[in-house]
Amino acid sequence: MKEGLGWFFQLFTGLFLVALLGVHMLGMHMDTLLPRFGMGYKDPLVFQxxxxxxxxxxxxAFYVVFLGLALYHGFYGLRAVLMEVWASSRTLSSINMLVWSLGLFLFFLGTAVSVGFFLV
Amino acid sequence: MERRVSVKVQRYASNGLPPRIEQYEVPQKEGMTILDALMFIKENLDGSLAFRASCRMGICGSCAMFVNGYPYLACHTQIHEIGKQELIIKPLPNFPVVKDLVVDLSSLFDRHRTVLPYLIRSEEPDDTRPIVQRPDELEAFLKFSYCIKCGICVSGCPTCASDPTFLGPQALAQAWRYSADNRDEGFAKRKESLDRPHGVWNCHLAGACSEACPKGVDPALGIQRLKRALIASYFGLFRKRKATLGPPVSWEAAPPEGAPRPPERTVTPEDTSLSGD
Known part of the structure; x- marks a missing residue:
């Protein structure tokens, strides 16, 4: 992938994260606000x-998309930090492999939990 | 009573010994620059002090150094601007030190070269037809052309401090200076060195380069415009007005009526020893 597209996608995911985090905060943690407008849940953190x-x-679907975007955004940032700490063309492929494998592992793990729970 | 300023200079001689600080007392005169103080030390107190300077007027970019924790051009900064009676002068950070205040700037020039800092044209230049450039087209890159390659932006950049392979603000701002020029057609070639790991995308917009630049170049702005142009180029959206050629100019033609004339020759080549004999 072109280096610039990776960077652009991080900007893009950042914008989406702001929107999705807004939905999450409104729905889960500002639960007294939305019911006044006839929306949202009453007691959203109750187990039922x-x-x-x-x-x-x-x-x-929301959880999986949120997870994927957050993981990409965070791990791209981690990659930038690692690239600066170990600044060498030889370490780049190792950093890429580490970041991609860890990111994909966490994505599949999170997806398996969400989808598995849905199917039960 | 004579006003004096205490000047502490970091000394280092590449001989394996660690750097040390030496203190000098310099009589402070009105309008005295940091470079004047260093010249005074070299001429009167310690002839072994090494520093680089040339034009003394903020043009050559030789005398950049780290004064009281901030990078300055020594010839361009008066002592009273620092606001302290004690100056602690060190070599520019993010460059290897050769001796005392002299740093090795070859990495700066190497990185500068990689972005192809010159106009690239697809056609051979025609000396008889000037390239037309409107004032707004000149404005697009003018500020970035004031760079004097002093290295101050690189010394202030936090990314350059941790990543020596990063292209750095100086080279990136110059990449934009030429890419924004409507006479240039080399953006596609320049992309190869910019759009890669440790290239333009490693700039995290700390803005230290623009704050420190003594010539007002604003490299951070150039880098953001470069990023925008690169992203636009992926989608075929990076466009600038192609430069057109003006009407042919005849150097033999007489100037139009009323146009100012060059002064007449008062010395002919035959009158001087430069005539060849």
């Missing part, structure tokens, strides 16, 4: 509500 969301396809 968590179970309900875990079985809703829209929420599962």
């Amino acid at each position: 509500e968590v179970l309900k969301r875990g079985h809703a396809p829209l929420f599962v």
